[in-house]
Amino acid sequence: MSRAPRADAARRSWGEDDSATPILHVDMDAFFASVELLEHPELAGRPVIVGGRDGRGVVSAASYEARAFGVASAMPMNEAMRRCPQAVVLPVRHGLYSAVSRRVMSVLGEVTPLLERVSVDEAFLDVSGARRRMGAPVEIGQWIRREVRSRVGVPASVGVAATKFVAKLASAHAKPDGLLLVPADATQDFLNVLPVGALWGVGDKSAQALARWGITEVRQLAATDVRRLERILGPAAARHLHDLSHGIDPRPVTPLREEKSIGTESTFFDHLTDREHARRVLLDQVHQCAARLRAGALRGRVVVLKARGADFTTVTRSRTLSAPTDLARDLFAVVETLFEALPTPGGGFRLLGVRVEGLSRADDGVQLLLDDDPRRGAPERAADAVRRRWGEDSLAPASLLTRPASGRDPGD
Numbered sequence: 082m083s084r085a086p087r088a089d090a091a092r093r094s095w096g097e098d099d100s101a102t103p104i105l106h107v108d109m110d111a112f113f114a115s116v117e118l119l120e121h122p123e124l125a126g127r128p129v130i131v132g133g134r135d136g137r138g139v140v141s142a143a144s145y146e147a148r149a150f151g152v153a154s155a156m157p158m159n160e161a162m163r164r165c166p167q168a169v170v171l172p173v174r175h176g177l178y179s180a181v182s183r184r185v186m187s188v189l190g191e192v193t194p195l196l197e198r199v200s201v202d203e204a205f206l207d208v209s210g211a212r213r214r215m216g217a218p219v220e221i222g223q224w225i226r227r228e229v230r231s232r233v234g235v236p237a238s239v240g241v242a243a244t245k246f247v248a249k250l251a252s253a254h255a256k257p258d259g260l261l262l263v264p265a266d267a268t269q270d271f272l273n274v275l276p277v278g279a280l281w282g283v284g285d286k287s288a289q290a291l292a293r294w295g296i297t298e299v300r301q302l303a304a305t306d307v308r309r310l311e312r313i314l315g316p317a318a319a320r321h322l323h324d325l326s327h328g329i330d331p332r333p334v335t336p337l338r339e340e341k342s343i344g345t346e347s348t349f350f351d352h353l354t355d356r357e358h359a360r361r362v363l364l365d366q367v368h369q370c371a372a373r374l375r376a377g378a379l380r381g382r383v384v385v386l387k388a389r390g391a392d393f394t395t396v397t398r399s400r401t402l403s404a405p406t407d408l409a410r411d412l413f414a415v416v417e418t419l420f421e422a423l424p425t426p427g428g429g430f431r432l433l434g435v436r437v438e439g440l441s442r443a444d445d446g447v448q449l450l451l452d453d454d455p456r457r458g459a460p461e462r463a464a465d466a467v468r469r470r471w472g473e474d475s476l477a478p479a480s481l482l483t484r485p486a487s488g489r490d491p492g493d
Contacts (some may be wrong), residue, residue: 085439092394097386101210101243101264101265101266102209102243103207103208103212103218103241103242103243104205104206104207104208104241104242104243104244104245104248104334105205105206105207105208105218105221105222105225105239105240105241105248106204106240106242106245106248106249106250106251106252106254107189107203107204107205107206107222107225107229107237107239108202108237108238108239108240108249108253108256109182109185109202109203109229109235109236109237109429110145110235110236110237110238110256110258111142111143111144111148111257112142112143112178112182112202112235113141113142113173113178113202114129114130114131114142114143114144114147115144115235115236116177116178116181116235116475117129117131117171117174118144119181119234120177121171124169126146127142127144127146127168127169128143128144128146128147128149128152128165128167128168128173129143129146129147129152129168129169130143130144130147130152130158130161130162130165130168130169130170131141131143131170131171131173132158132161132170132173133158133172133173138157138158138365139156139157139158139347140152140153140154140155140156140157140161141152141154141173143161143168143362144418145257146449147161147165147168148170148304150164150165150168151164151165152164152165152168155347155348155349158170160186160236161328166342172445175369175493176376177333178201178202179201180316181233181235181347181412182201182202182422184232184233184235184420185202185207185229185233185235186198186203186204186224186340188228188229188232188233189204189206189225190195191219192206192208192211192215192224192225193206193207193208193210193211194336195208195209195210195336196334196336197208197335197336198307198333201254201352203252203324205245205248205249205334206334206335208221209274209303211484218262219240219241219260219262222239222241222262223239224258225237225239226238226239226258226260236257236258237258238252238253238254238255238256238257238258238260239252239259239260239261240253240254240255240260240261240263241260241261241262241263242262242263242264242265242268243264243265243268243328243341244268244328244330244331244332245270245330245332245334246281246325246328246330247255247263247271247328250263250275250279250408251263251271251273252274259398263327268328269303269327272299272300272303272326272327272328273298273299273300273303274298274299274300275298275299276288276297276298276299277291277296277297277298277299277301277302277322280299280302280322280326281321281325282318282321282322282325282393283322284352284391284431285351286352286385286391286392287314287350287391287392287393290313290314291313291314294313296313299326300463302322302323302326303323303326303327303397305323307319307320310322310323314392314393315392315394316391316464317346317392317393317394318393318394321393330399340441341380341438342381342385342436342437342438342440343370343373343374343377343381343436343437343440344370344385344387344434344435344436344437345370345435346366346387346432346433346434347362347366347429347432347433347434348431348432349430349432349433352391352428352429352430352431352435353429353430354425354428354429354430357423359420359425359430359433360417360420362387362433363413363417363420363433363435364409364413366410366433366434367408367412367416367435370409370412370436370437371407371408371409371412372433373408374407374437374440375407378442379392379407379440379441379442380405380406380407380440380441380442381402381405381406381407381437381438381439381440381441382401382402382404382405382406382434382438382440382441383400383401383402383437383438383439384399384400384401384412384415384416384419384436384437385397385398385399385436385437385438386398386399386416386420386423386433386434386435386437387417387432387433387434387435387436388423388426388430388432388433388434389430389431389432389433390426390427390428390429390430390431391426391427391428391429391430392426392427392428393431394426395432396423398419398422398423399419399438400415400418400419405439405441406442412435412437416435424447430482
């Protein structure tokens with residue numbers, strides 16, 4: 082991806098007369114790895130990979146020293162270790178990362194209540210109301226980076242732009258540990274120099290399809306008639322990418338005031354065509370969701386399966402349970418049924434995800450079914466205790482263990 086100038090080198094600034102809404106995207110740099118380095122300062126400067134061990138699973142995070150060898154998030158662990166055999170591999174510790182994330186989000190909450198937490202390591206902020214109190218958007222971004230570093234100890238990169246999509250692109254270009262401003266009137270200039278792969282929804286197959294028509298840069302895509310793009314990519318992807326190539330993204334920053342669902346999803350390094358591999362990814366995701374439900378003393382009644390194809394077409398399927406649950410065995414019975422009815426899209430799966438909705442407190446008083454055994458959840462709760470003591474990677478379902486002869490790895 083082509084790099085753009087840093088904010089301090091930009092000739093234009095966000096002036097007081099600029100009517101565009103200033104949006105900041107704050108992204109923690111290699112967050113899991115950065116948090117682990119707080120716990121293990123002796124590893125500073127060494128390649129560190131956070132993910133499954135013994136060649137299982139995928140990379141959850143990699144330090145920049147490991148990235149220099151070509152290691153990337155969502156890469157299968159056996160491929161990561163082939164590229165960087167000297168890396169130090171640490172298990173994923175979601176509880177620790179969530180605790181550090183809360184401290185980071187607390188800092189961001191001091192800037193504005195218009196804070197949309199996207200994941201454990203990134204958030205969008207609408208700083209329109211903070212400008213009089215804290216200064217220009219770039220000054221606010223600099224304050225955030227300084228305070229997160231001094232109070233929490235982890236680096237943060239910040240992108241400033243008029244839309245969420247461009248702000249996220251800007252923060253990616255600011256990495257590592259930087260800040261990039263893209264003023265509203267410079268949006269098209271910024272996008273024009275990027276390859277088409279920088280746009281959300283352009284994977285390897287989409288990029289190859291566009292390249293066959295001589296479209297390799299965003300400037301070329303933006304100048305292409307949308308009807309021609311529909312012939313290349315299909316209607317949904319064509320309209321989506323045409324809008325993004327012109328910086329069009331009307332989504333506002335939407336604060337999430339109450340947790341209404343718990344979920345996780347994975348975007349794959351290579352599109353997934355092996356349905357058994359996909360099934361194991363979903364099983365792993367179900368266990369993550371169930372563990373988070375139990376940790377939050379919650380149960381869920383609605384199970385949602387999300388799948389996105391190589392052409393960026395996204396489908397969701399859901400089913401409501403007869404009674405709320407916090408057990409992976411109940412959730413996966415539904416997810417597996419929904420997945421079996423879902424055909425593999427052309428080019429494979431780009432993304433798979435599981436979400437649990439209709440949440441209620443575990444202590445709200447749920448009537449058991451006549452044939453239900455209250456002890457049936459004991460194995461999963463015992464597994465929670467083992468992982469709390471020995472780490473997230475200490476115990477996993479047998480079907481998530483990779484057989485050496487298969488050459489396949491479960492997803493994260």
